[in-house]
Amino acid sequence: MLKTNPIASSSQFAERHLGRLGRFASSALDRRRAARRVSAFTRILELPSPLSLDKLLRFVELVTERPIQLSRRDDLLDVDMSGFWHEGEDVNRLFHVGDRSEFAGEMNILHEISHVLLQHDPEPLTVEELAVVFPDLDPRKVLHGWRHTKLRTGIEAEAELLADHLYAQIRSGKREEEILGFGDVIG
Amino acid sequence: MTLAGVVLIIAAVVLLLSSVAMYVSRGRRMHGSWIYGSFFGSLTAIFLVEPIFYAVDAALGGVNYLALAQRAFLTATLLSMHIGIWRAMAPSQLKRPVIFACVIAAASYGGQVMLFILAAPSFSSSGMRQYESNPLVATYSLLMLAHLATVAFSAMRLSVRYRPRLKSLRRRRSLAFVALGSGFALAVALIHATITLTDLVGSPPDILGTLERTFTASAAIVFALAIGIPTFPRWLGSARKDFIARRELWNLCPVWAKLQPEIDQYVIWPYRGRLMEIMSRDPAMRRHRRGVEIRDCFESDATLEGRLSEAELATIRTMEVNTHA
Numbered sequence: 001m002l003k004t005n006p007i008a009s010s011s012q013f014a015e016r017h018l019g020r021l022g023r024f025a026s027s028a029l030d031r032r033r034a035a036r037r038v039s040a041f042t043r044i045l046e047l048p049s050p051l052s053l054d055k056l057l058r059f060v061e062l063v064t065e066r067p068i069q070l071s072r073r074d075d076l077l078d079v080d081m082s083g084f085w086h087e088g089e090d091v092n093r094l095f096h097v098g099d100r101s102e103f104a105g106e107m108n109i110l111h112e113i114s115h116v117l118l119q120h121d122p123e124p125l126t127v128e129e130l131a132v133v134f135p136d137l138d139p140r141k142v143l144h145g146w147r148h149t150k151l152r153t154g155i156e157a158e159a160e161l162l163a164d165h166l167y168a169q170i171r172s173g174k175r176e177e178e179i180l181g182f183g184d185v186i187g
Numbered sequence: 188m189t190l191a192g193v194v195l196i197i198a199a200v201v202l203l204l205s206s207v208a209m210y211v212s213r214g215r216r217m218h219g220s221w222i223y224g225s226f227f228g229s230l231t232a233i234f235l236v237e238p239i240f241y242a243v244d245a246a247l248g249g250v251n252y253l254a255l256a257q258r259a260f261l262t263a264t265l266l267s268m269h270i271g272i273w274r275a276m277a278p279s280q281l282k283r284p285v286i287f288a289c290v291i292a293a294a295s296y297g298g299q300v301m302l303f304i305l306a307a308p309s310f311s312s313s314g315m316r317q318y319e320s321n322p323l324v325a326t327y328s329l330l331m332l333a334h335l336a337t338v339a340f341s342a343m344r345l346s347v348r349y350r351p352r353l354k355s356l357r358r359r360r361s362l363a364f365v366a367l368g369s370g371f372a373l374a375v376a377l378i379h380a381t382i383t384l385t386d387l388v389g390s391p392p393d394i395l396g397t398l399e400r401t402f403t404a405s406a407a408i409v410f411a412l413a414i415g416i417p418t419f420p421r422w423l424g425s426a427r428k429d430f431i432a433r434r435e436l437w438n439l440c441p442v443w444a445k446l447q448p449e450i451d452q453y454v455i456w457p458y459r460g461r462l463m464e465i466m467s468r469d470p471a472m473r474r475h476r477r478g479v480e481i482r483d484c485f486e487s488d489a490t491l492e493g494r495l496s497e498a499e500l501a502t503i504r505t506m507e508v509n510t511h512a
Contacts, residue, residue: 103507104482
């Protein structure tokens, strides 16, 4: 496991966004608490608008201070995972399962990004598990593995709810004038 | 009933409907100040119609209790609008302006209540009439007029500043009406102040009263249009989207239920039946979530897809195309 979280290394981001809420607990949370926390987080998260997946990735690159490389790896399903975040020397790599549906593929990416934005503690992954799919990868540098069977735990529910929110933001395609903020008051 | 009275009733109805429409279709980030402003504005407008005022006052005992309530409605309208305008102008530095707006509102209304307690120490019939005819109360109400003028001027400044930057014709029209309504409201404040001051030294000319009623009715109807123009189309659009989301969720539920034993491990919000699902407060988000859960299920076991008919798979694809679109 890495000792530092990439988001936490950006002190400005942590101070502006997460410092006001406190850290999200990594222990199991009930779903309502997870929803409340995600709702509070989305209110203070100043995402680009109108939002697209590309813009979101650039935003995360900005706060993690490293480029992101997306890699589709369908064989992750062999170890019952849908994606994970890996911090390399110069680049952060986001491995995800590419589903037959574009919708599910995008949700997998958003789920991993949500873990990063929420500063979740890394989930322990066994060396054996990773060695099956990534024999060359240093397992100590894997952050946020998403296991298929642990969705109901607190942090997974939080990441999933934030991914839902991000997906809705991307699909709703906010109009240009709403950036002014006046649209939130009249109309 | 006069023409001004009819116009005020129409404005009150439009403002009330607008506040309800804004409430049911409010965005996640939309603040309540404009909803409250519209709601209290409709109450203020309706009691400016004299026959309605006297009828309701008579029902309350005919001792002019409604005058205090009416001032409270006007104060609440001005306070809500004041906060709404500041939220639009300086969303990141709100603390001071909101405190300022609250202090003005509290001083203008609280002062009138304090004067009532001093000038008419009982809520009896004579007490309430004494209060209404007390020259000190009339003079103090100038503070409320100053608040009205401040809010009207801020609204006008906001409209002039933002209007050229908006692309939507509907919103530009709405802001043009805000500017016009603010002009009428400023005129009302000036005329009423003139009437109050001339009343202290003599009797004001009748034309001022007529002008005040005309401008009041004009300000109310123009503000009602300004709020209604963007609100109703948005409400209709939101109602249509919700209807489609509920219909698709209704169609998706049997597919979801068919996969339930396998899907249970991915569920965040428990499934409580088809009817409860479509009653969800945010049907689009619930539809999206159920769709994700179905896809998660397929990812973990590709054979599950084979259990579904072509029609059921088409329902899932339709949901994916329409979700949050």
